[in-house]
Every structure is written in structure tokens, then in C-alpha cells.
Amino acid sequence: MTAINIQNFHKFYGSLEAARGITFSVQKGEIFGVIGPDGAGKTTLLRAICTLLLPDQGSITINGLDVTKSVGEVRKILGYMPQRFSLYPDLTVHQNLQFFADLFEVPLKEKNERLQQLYRFSKLEPFKNRKAANLSGGMKQKLALSCALIHRPEILVLDEPTTGVDPLSRQEFWEILHTIQKEGTTILISTAYMDEAEQCDRVVLFFRGRTVGLDTLENLKKKYPYRLYWLKAKNLRKLLDFFQTLENVRAIQLSGDTLHVGFDTVPAAGDWQAWIKATAGNLEEWESRPPSIEDVFLDLMRRPQ
Amino acid sequence: MRQILAMMRKEFKQIFRDRSMVAIIFLIPVIQLFILANAITLDVMHIKLLVADLDNSRVSREMIQAFSHTKRFDIVGMTRNLDGIRRDFRSWRAQMVLIIPPKFGRNLERRLNPRIQFDVDGVDGNTAGVALGYARGILTQFGETILQNPGWRASLQGVHLISMEERMWYNPELDSRQFIIPGIVVVLLTLLPMMLSSMSLVKEKETGTLEQLIVTPMKKYELILGKLIPFLILSYVELTLVMVIAIFFFHIAMNGSYFLLGELSFVYLFTTLGLGIFISTVTSSQQQAMFLSWFISIFIILMSGFFIPIENMPDVLQKLTYLNPMRYFMYIVRDIFQKGSGLKYLLQDAIPMTAYGVFVLSVSVLKFRKRVE
Numbered sequence: 001m002t003a004i005n006i007q008n009f010h011k012f013y014g015s016l017e018a019a020r021g022i023t024f025s026v027q028k029g030e031i032f033g034v035i036g037p038d039g040a041g042k043t044t045l046l047r048a049i050c051t052l053l054l055p056d057q058g059s060i061t062i063n064g065l066d067v068t069k070s071v072g073e074v075r076k077i078l079g080y081m082p083q084r085f086s087l088y089p090d091l092t093v094h095q096n097l098q099f100f101a102d103l104f105e106v107p108l109k110e111k112n113e114r115l116q117q118l119y120r121f122s123k124l125e126p127f128k129n130r131k132a133a134n135l136s137g138g139m140k141q142k143l144a145l146s147c148a149l150i151h152r153p154e155i156l157v158l159d160e161p162t163t164g165v166d167p168l169s170r171q172e173f174w175e176i177l178h179t180i181q182k183e184g185t186t187i188l189i190s191t192a193y194m195d196e197a198e199q200c201d202r203v204v205l206f207f208r209g210r211t212v213g214l215d216t217l218e219n220l221k222k223k224y225p226y227r228l229y230w231l232k233a234k235n236l237r238k239l240l241d242f243f244q245t246l247e248n249v250r251a252i253q254l255s256g257d258t259l260h261v262g263f264d265t266v267p268a269a270g271d272w273q274a275w276i277k278a279t280a281g282n283l284e285e286w287e288s289r290p291p292s293i294e295d296v297f298l299d300l301m302r303r304p305q
Numbered sequence: 306m307r308q309i310l311a312m313m314r315k316e317f318k319q320i321f322r323d324r325s326m327v328a329i330i331f332l333i334p335v336i337q338l339f340i341l342a343n344a345i346t347l348d349v350m351h352i353k354l355l356v357a358d359l360d361n362s363r364v365s366r367e368m369i370q371a372f373s374h375t376k377r378f379d380i381v382g383m384t385r386n387l388d389g390i391r392r393d394f395r396s397w398r399a400q401m402v403l404i405i406p407p408k409f410g411r412n413l414e415r416r417l418n419p420r421i422q423f424d425v426d427g428v429d430g431n432t433a434g435v436a437l438g439y440a441r442g443i444l445t446q447f448g449e450t451i452l453q454n455p456g457w458r459a460s461l462q463g464v465h466l467i468s469m470e471e472r473m474w475y476n477p478e479l480d481s482r483q484f485i486i487p488g489i490v491v492v493l494l495t496l497l498p499m500m501l502s503s504m505s506l507v508k509e510k511e512t513g514t515l516e517q518l519i520v521t522p523m524k525k526y527e528l529i530l531g532k533l534i535p536f537l538i539l540s541y542v543e544l545t546l547v548m549v550i551a552i553f554f555f556h557i558a559m560n561g562s563y564f565l566l567g568e569l570s571f572v573y574l575f576t577t578l579g580l581g582i583f584i585s586t587v588t589s590s591q592q593q594a595m596f597l598s599w600f601i602s603i604f605i606i607l608m609s610g611f612f613i614p615i616e617n618m619p620d621v622l623q624k625l626t627y628l629n630p631m632r633y634f635m636y637i638v639r640d641i642f643q644k645g646s647g648l649k650y651l652l653q654d655a656i657p658m659t660a661y662g663v664f665v666l667s668v669s670v671l672k673f674r675k676r677v678e
Contacts, residue, residue, distance in 0.1 A: 075520055086514050088315070091318060091322075098311075103311055103312075
């Protein structure tokens with residue numbers, strides 16, 4: 001069953017084209033990641049899905065409902081958490097939740113029970129009388145998530161919810177998302193953190209307003225066409241300069257204290273010896289590794305569109 | 306309905322949580338009223354009068370006395386040096402000089418129609434004109450009194466003098482506060498709703514909460530009503546507060562119907578709240594909204610007849626004031642307060658004001674989009 005269907009979505013800001021023909025669909029019950037660097041067009045797409053923006057071209061449907069026509073229906077189905085914290089800083093945690101419960105018309109009988117549930121998973125109950133402005137980054141995100149979930153939306157849209165949140169809170173946040181998924185909610189999440197792709201069932205890779213890859217992470221990695229090695233050296237920069245010139249090398253990038261090099265064919269033992277010699281002993285270690293999401297993404301990004 | 310109530314509750318909580326906001330709403334208007342009511346005075350009093358009595362006769366001395374007996378003039382000195390007048394004007398020692406020429410008294414007795422001269426500092430044209438008017442009045446009266454003298458009467462037998470009796474209607478003491486304070490009421494009902502509504506809507510834009518409101522199933526009209534009703538209520542609280550002070554403290558005469566005033570205020574608030582929404586749709590930060598509100602307010606206050614009578618403006622500007630919603634309400638409020646006019650007499654202002662309100666509010670509501678740019 002398709003939850004979100006996007007066909008040939010285009011959006012212009014003046015002469016700038018923020019989205020250039022995006023097509024993909026999200027299945028019911030999956031956690032779907034929109035991965036890409038800043039400025040790739042993630043927020044534009046998410047806003048259009050949430051009826052905040054009108055597409056200039058193409059169509060978006062939620063459960064088969066056109067987001068430009070059945071605006072009211074779509075807003076009832078969706079829960080949206082924008083990139084910036086956008087609750088009322090001068091109201092308390094409880095007042096914010098109450099307010100959105102009323103706006104989403106959560107039935108009065110269920111309201112209290114729902115608030116209790118949300119407090120249980122967000123662990124925000126001890127802070128219910130604290131002003132939202134005085135919460136920590138992680139707590140703010142949990143409050144924003146609670147407000148987005150207040151009306152039990154079928155589909156949850158999250159725009160970079162973990163940006164600027166400490167690693168521990170990020171992990172906790174993802175645990176909450178997995179719990180929500182188990183309850184049957186479809187989750188569309190955008191992030192600039194590549195490692196968060198691992199938490200998604202399927203991902204779409206965004207670059208400059210286009211989709212450059214769409215699949216499960218597993219499959220994307222399988223489709224990686226080169227033999228990848230992680231190299232260590234005394235001087236990585238010099239090593240990078242050296243390997244860049246080799247004919248056999250198709251992909252190369254620095255990642256922390258290793259150099260990731262993708263070869264066309266598996267290098268022979270003799271090749272490695274020759275390279276040690278050629279770099280005057282700069283090359284110290286090498287190891288064959290499966291590609292990481294960064295390797296996959298960088299490769300897809302560099303391909304001609 | 307539930308959503309509108311939730312919006313209203315939230316709005317009140319936000320307003321009362323913010324102390325500076327409460328001060329802006331309740332304290333500042335009261336302070337304004339006290340200061341402006343006393344500062345903006347159109348009465349011309351204590352005009353500094355310098356006297357050059359070159360005649361020094363009984364008549365000239367009596368004339369000077371006539372000037373010294375009124376609060377309107379303060380005699381600041383006597384001089385015989387006409388060349389010094391320029392200096393006295395420059396140093397603000399004198400605003401007006403009365404010059405009685407030599408032999409004035411004798412020439413008057415001989416029916417030679419002697420003339421006296423007034424030199425007036427014309428920098429503030431309005432005051433100068435009013436001062437001259439007062440002087441003329443004093444001289445007329447003075448003329449009448451000297452004619453009562455037996456000696457004069459004998460020589461003027463058969464001359465009929467027309468005497469004028471002045472009756473000021475509605476404001477017999479010509480107290481300018483009776484005129485200014487109702488004007489301040491109008492200014493408050495303009496500034497407060499316009500600024501509060503524009504600022505509060507733009508604040509939602511700034512903090513990103515508008516985005517959050519947009520994705521709720523709440524309808525646009527519910528959002529706007531929930532936003533505006535609190536400010537409507539606050540405007541009425543404000544109106545009541547200012548009226549109480551005006552009537553009990555400043556003893557402003559309220560000759561008309563409170564109900565009618567309340568009703569027409571409601572119509573006027575359509576315009577000012579509508580302007581607030583409009584401002585919020587064309588600005589993206591509170592500073593911008595504040596600046597634009599000020600810009601608009603200064604224009605509409607100056608062009609409303611609040612302190613500059615519209616009748617005194619050049620023709621083109623007078624016509625331009627018909628575009629100013631405040632102009633209509635200014636007439637209405639002053640007429641209700643001072644003349645006690647009923648709706649029948651106010652229709653010529655009430656109809657265009659209503660049309661204006663409906664127009665501004667609908668344009669603003671249409672321009673307000675439940676989308677982001």
C-alpha cells in the first residue's frame with residue numbers, strides 16, 4: 001500500500017530550481033529517509049507534502065488524496081515536525097500539548113489519555129510546567145514530536161529532527177521513532193546525517209534538487225560498482241594525491257583517518273608492493289571493506305545526471 | 306469553535322505572561338492620556354506682550370490696563386525704544402508688541418481716527434492669528450467702555466453701536482481638552498489593535514509557529530478569529546479604561562450614547578485589525594511590522610484632523626483625507642462626545658467607515674495565506 005506518492009515534483013524559487021522532477025513513493029508502515037546535504041531540496045519537498053507549499057509541477061498524493069485539493073483531509077492524516085523548533089517558547093510543555101490537542105480536535109474524552117501516553121514515551125512529565133524555551137535541545141525535539149503525534153497521524157513527516165541534538169538524545173529519538181513505527185505509523189524523515197540512513201527501511205538520496213538514488217540501504221550498497229579499500233598512511237593527503245592519478249581508481253575520498261579508494265578491479269598483491277615503493281613507504285595498511293553510505297552517496301552524486 | 310477558543314486562550318496566556326506587553330497595553334495609554342491631554346493644548350494663553358506707550362495719556366493707560374486684566378496676555382514690559390523690538394522677538398522675550406503712537410489720546414478726542422499698531426511674532430502663525438483676534442476683542446470692548454463715559458457719551462449722541470454677544474455651543478469654556486481627549490480615544494483604538502495584531506501574527510511567522518498552525522486542520526477564518534477576538538476584547542477594555550479617566554478625571558462631557566460609541570468602535574476596529582493583518586502579510590519580522598505600523602499611524606493621525614483641522618488643509622490634501630479611515634471615526638467620536646449626535650447625523654461618516662472596514666478586512670484576510678512562501 002502506498003502512503004505517499006510523488007510524481008515529477010518541481011518547485012522554483014524565482015530562477016532557482018529547488019526541486020527538479022522528483023518521483024518516488026513511500027509504502028505504508030515504513031521508515032523512509034530523505035538523505036542529502038543542506039540545500040538539496042529536502043525541506044522544499046517535505047513542505048509540499050505537508051500542504052505548506054504548492055508544487056509548480058507534478059503531483060503529490062497522501063493515501064491517494066491530492067495535497068493541493070484535499071487539504072483539510074490531508075492535514076488530519078499528517079503529523080509534521082518542521083526543521084526549526086516551532087512551538088510556543090513562552091508556553092509550558094503542558095500548555096503547548098493542550099493547545100495542539102485542541103487545534104487537531106483530539107476528542108475531549110481521549111485527550112488526557114493521549115497526553116499521558118505521550119508523556120510516557122517522551123519522559124517529559126516531570127517538566128510539564130516548564131516553559132518550552134527552557135528545555136534542552138533533546139527535550140525540545142521530543143516535545144515537538146509529541147505535538148506532531150498528538151492526533152495519532154497515520155503519516156509522520158519529520159524535517160531534520162535530530163540536527164543539533166546530542167548523540168545520546170539522537171539515539172533515544174530514533175528508539176522512539178521505531179516504537180511509533182511498530183504502532184503502524186508511516187514515517188518520512190529527512191536528515192543530513194548519513195549514519196541515520198542505517199535506521200531507515202528505504203532511503204532516497206537527494207542532490208541539487210534531484211534524486212540520485214532510491215532503494216534500501218542494503219541494495220544501494222550492493223549496487224556500488226567498485227572494489228572498496230580503506231587505506232592508512234603517515235600522510236593521508238600525499239597518499240590521496242598519489243592515488244588520484246592512478247587509472248584503476250574510480251572513487252576516492254578522505255574519511256577520518258582513512259582514505260577510501262574504489263578500484264575498477266581488485267588490485268593484485270604486486271600492485272600494493274609497487275605502491276608502497278612508489279610512495280616511499282607512506283602507504284602503511286590496506287583493507288577490503290564494504291562501502292559505507294557516504295561512499296555510495298558520493299559515487300551517485302558524481303555521476304552525470 | 307473549539308479551535309477558536311483554544312487560539313484565544315493561548316493568545317491571552319501569551320499576552321499576560323509578557324509583562325512588557327501588559328505595560329504597553331494598560332499603562333502606556335493611561336500615561337499617554339495624562340500627558341497628551343495637557344500637552345496638546347490649542348488654547349492660546351499668556352501671550353507675552355510688550356507695550357510701547359508713546360502717548361502716555363489717560364486713554365492709553367486705560368487701554369494698557371484692559372490688556373493686563375486678562376489671562377490671555379502677560380505684559381512683560383514697557384519700552385520706548387522701537388528699535389529694540391527685533392531683539393525682543395529674537396530672544397522670545399515678547400511675542401507681540403502694542404505700539405500706541407504719540408498724541409493718540411488727543412487725536413481720539415478730536416475724532417481723527419488715530420491708529421494703534423500691533424507687531425506680532427508670526428513664526429507660529431496659528432498662535433499669532435489667535436492672539437490678534439483676542440487683541441481685537443479687547444479693543445472692541447475697550448471702545449465700548451470709553452463710550453460709556455459721560456464725557457464721551459455727550460459728544461457721541463445719536464451714534465448707534467452694535468454690540469456683540471458671544472455664545473459658544475457644546476464647549477462653552479473653549480476648553481481644548483474637550484476636543485483633544487476624544488481624539489486620543491480614536492488614536493488608541495487605532496494604534497493598539499493595529500500594532501498588537503500585526504506584531505502577534507508576525508511573531509508567529511518569526512518563531513515558525515505559523516507553519517505549525519498551518520498544518521493543523523484549523524480553517525483560515527478560525528485562525529484569524531482566534532487571533533483577532535482577543536485584541537478586540539482588549540481594545541474594548543482599553544476604551545473603557547480611557548473613557549473612565551476622561552469622564553471622571555478630566556470631566557470630559559459625554560453627551561451621546563455609550564452604546565452607539567461602542568457599536569461604531571466595533572466597526573472601526575474592523576479597519577484597524579484588518580490593517581494589522583495586512584501589515585503582517587507584507588512583513589517578515591517584528592521590527593518591520595513595527596516600522597510599517599508607525600509609518601501608517603503617523604500618516605493617518607496627521608491626516609485625521611486630530612490636531613490639524615482638515616478644513617485648514619490645502620484642497621488636494623483635504624480630498625486625500627477621504628482615504629483615511631481615521632478621519633471618519635474622528636468626526637464620529639467627537640460628535641458623539643460633544644454634540645451628543647445620534648446615528649442619523651453620523652451616517653455620512655459611518656457609512657464610508659463601514660465600507661472601509663469591510664474592504665480592508667476582506668482584502669487582508671484574502672491576502673493572508675495558509676501557506677508559506
